[in-house]
Amino acid sequence: MEVKDLKQLIKMITETDITEFEMDNAEEKIVIKRGQRTEIVQMTAAPAYMQAPAAMAAPIAAPAAAVAASAPAAELAGETINSPIVGTFYRAASPESAPFAEVGQVIEKGQVICLVEAMKLFNEIEAEFKCKIVKICVENAQPVEFGQPLFVIEKI
Known part of the structure; x- marks a missing residue:
């Protein structure tokens, strides 16, 4: 990529809300980052044992209670x-x-x-x-x- 093309690309990025730009091809790789810091947000799935919201708690708790009630410890011994x-x-x-x-x-x-x-x-x-x-x-x-x-x- 020519220097004038690179300058034009940087100008376009600074005039928008884009904070990071990355272009990769067989000959070159261009990464442009702007701003003071990049915030990394990591999300993970909630564990299965977490409590459900109040609106859903009753339907979920009922089958679990039914399983516990239908399988006393003596029968599963x-x-x-x-x-x-x-x-x-x-x-x-x-x-x-x-x-x-x-x-x-x-x-x-x-x-x-x-x-x-x-x-x-x-x-x-x-x-x-x-x-x-x-x-x-x-x-x-x-x-x-x-x-x-x-x-x-x-x-x-």
Whole structure:
């Protein structure tokens, strides 16, 4: 870039509200910054455990309370199969299909026991060992958190 072109570019930038300009091509790189200091703003996502605004607190707290109430410590004292991801729990492949697993059913190692949908992808959750389903901890089509118990099982 010629010096006269560079001067013209600087003049154009100083006449506007632009504080930083960067141009990069195969032959050269031009960076023009103006002003006394550049402020860097970093944003991070709020942790999942943060409290929701008051308007949303009741709907969010209700499912959490329902999960806690439906899963007393005594019932979850046995082995559990937990959700490996955050998503929506489904007991069957479709509303018309039979559930993958029922209470009292013996499940073989590698057998699909439910689906957890996350970001429009259906993830098959498989049994890691032969077991018997003692309790299903989550209702069909309900949201689940990472590590939340889905099934109470008894190893065979």
